Amino acid sequence: MDKNKSNFNNTELIKKRLNSLQFAVTQENATEPSFRNEYWDNTREGIYVDIVSGEPLFSSLDKFDSGCGWPSFTKSVDEKKIKQSVDASHGMVRTEVRSTDADSHLGHVFTDGPQPGGLRYCINSAALRFIPREDLENEGYGELLALFEK
Template structure:
């Protein structure tokens, strides 16, 4: 386990490591994807597993990327978070167990959810690069648009 953390420290930026491994939070409005407008998918920076789609992204005005739902529910873990004198629901990736952010029940319809996710926990794959990056199976999401 210690070896894995040392390798992650080498592969991730300081902010990516702090967010994904130490449950950190990056600054709002000063992160890579809060205002990303292109079509594509967002994958876990650690495992590469697909997490969210731009089709489910919306501007929540909070300064972090926000989504109504994950691409694949089984890759998302939710757990109670009582830190910072609040009661929230933390969102983690199942495969890498990376801290991603939190989910709130103040989102838009159809489900009323807002997955508020740290950019530092994500890597964006533009739809035109899906094949090249090994995520070709997700092109169908954008063909239905």
């Protein structure tokens, strides 16, 4: 992904790079269908990056099956890469999560996750790109291989 911050604010450039669902989710705060998205049941080892900026957001090590039909994680790879805000849309109050660099809408975080921590980051697959563990070095994320060392 393009890591040049100046391109994160260029809506037309982003629209050309993403499919319509990815654009709707990341730029228009849409939600993809549960259980009919790319990563809800992905069990491969690797990381999940922002589809717009390429910033690393989540690891398969922190992914769990919450039963909600979207990828769920207990924490972010780096909490500085995620920002939170109150979302009072759709007649409910939730905590929205967005990527820090590109300001992509990712999903929401809830306090009903597993312990310790108790968080459940419920994230749209359309906001993510999965990079398998074996491809981290070639994709420029070699420093994150340390996450997977036992």
